[in-house]
Structures are given as C-alpha cells and as structure tokens.
C-alpha cells in the first residue's frame with residue numbers, strides 16, 4: 384500500500400502520517416529528512432548549499448541511506464547518522480534551497496521509490512503524489528492556516544528548548560512555502576487526484592481521524 388501525504392510546512396504531516404502508519408501497521412517515511420540531510424552534509428563539509436553547481440558536483444560523493452530502527456527512521460550519509468542534526472531552523476532553509484535543484488531531486492528519486500516498492504508506506508513530502516508515487520493508492524494534500532501552522536511549529540521548537548520568536552518562525556515558514564511552491568522542479572502543489580484535508584482548528588486526534596477516514600474510504 385502506498386499513501387502519499389503532501390503539504391506545506393507545519394501542516395502536521397509528519398506527526399499525523401506517523402500515527403496513521405502506526406494504526407495501519409505499515410512504515411512511515413519522512414522524505415524531507417533526505418533534503419535536510421543533503422543540506423546539512425553540504426554545510427558541514429564546506430560546500431555552499433546556495434551554489435547549485437557546487438552542490439551538484441558533490442552529489443557523486445554522497446551516499447544517503449534510510450534505515451529503520453524499531454520502526455523509527457534514521458538518515459545516514461556516508462556511514463554517518465545525521466538524523467539528530469537536521470531539525471534546526473538553519474537545516475530547514477538549507478533543505479528548502481537544495482531541494483530546488485533538479486540534480487538533487489533526481490539524485491534522491493530512486494531511493495524514495497525503492498523504499499516504497501519494498502515497504503507498504505505512508506510517505507510525506509511535497510511531491511509524493513505528483514512525482515514520486517504518481518500511482519499511490521491514496522493521495523492527501525494536508526494544509527492549515529499559515530498562522531496556525533507557525534504556532535504549531537513555534538511550540539514544537541520551544542519544546543525542544545530552541546530560543547525562537549513567533550514572528551521569525553512565521554516569516555521563515557512563509558518564505559519556505561513560497562520557495563517550495565514556486566520552484567521550477569517538482570514544486571509543492573496538490574495532485575489533481577489528491578484529497579484536500581484542512582486541519583485548521585483541529586486537535587491532533589481529529590486530524591488523525593480525518594486522514595484515517597480518507598484512507599479507509601479509498602482503500
């Protein structure tokens with residue numbers, strides 16, 4: 384079974400997709416982690432992530448892998464588990480930048496498709512329903528009002544002990560959504576056959592119920 388969940392920053396894709404995968408007894412894959420890992424790897428290896436040519440030329444030296452430990456996804460690059468270093472605001476912007484390069488998207492395509500071929504999966508990202516899994520059994524476009532998404536992201540960062548301001552989180556989120564939606568290659572957009580799920584005002588449980596009911600109706 385392949386379930387594609389796309390949507391903008393902070394729509395709750397990862398937490399909702401993870402819980403739906405758990406209830407369905409299938410695997411969850413967070414594809415944003417791959418772009419984050421490439422961006423962070425570049426930054427840690429003195430490659431300018433804002434220079435497309437520099438990033439493209441270094442790709443042959445990078446071997447990203449997705450591994451599951453007790454069902455939890457880890458991203459490994461060249462043997463180094465980078466998972467704990469990819470959740471910072473800086474990593475978000477690096478991921479958004481490198482994900483706009485066609486070379487990076489082509490580089491990560493097979494890894495994502497192979498994973499979905501080997502596992503029944505709930506996969507979240509920006510182009511899963513449009514590009515990665517065009518024949519997915521269920522496609523959902525998850526969204527919510529941008530202030531509410533920023534509030535959720537802000538609280539998540541505060542809980543992790545980050546020193547952030549709400550206005551900065553909102554500005555970053557809007558900047559990232561604009562970049563992700565306007566890029567030439569595989570932009571964030573709702574697939575023609577995706578179902579729109581707006582979670583504005585929902586509790587987490589209500590959102591999970593909404594997505595589970597869409598999945599159950601479709602399968």
Ligand code: DC
Nearest residue numbers: 414415416418478479482508509510
């Ligand atoms: O889902 P996320 O916030 O971890 O994603 C980080 C960035 O990666 C996001 O700004 C856009 C990019 N991305 C993408 O282009 N395609 C995907 N399938 C997943 C993420």
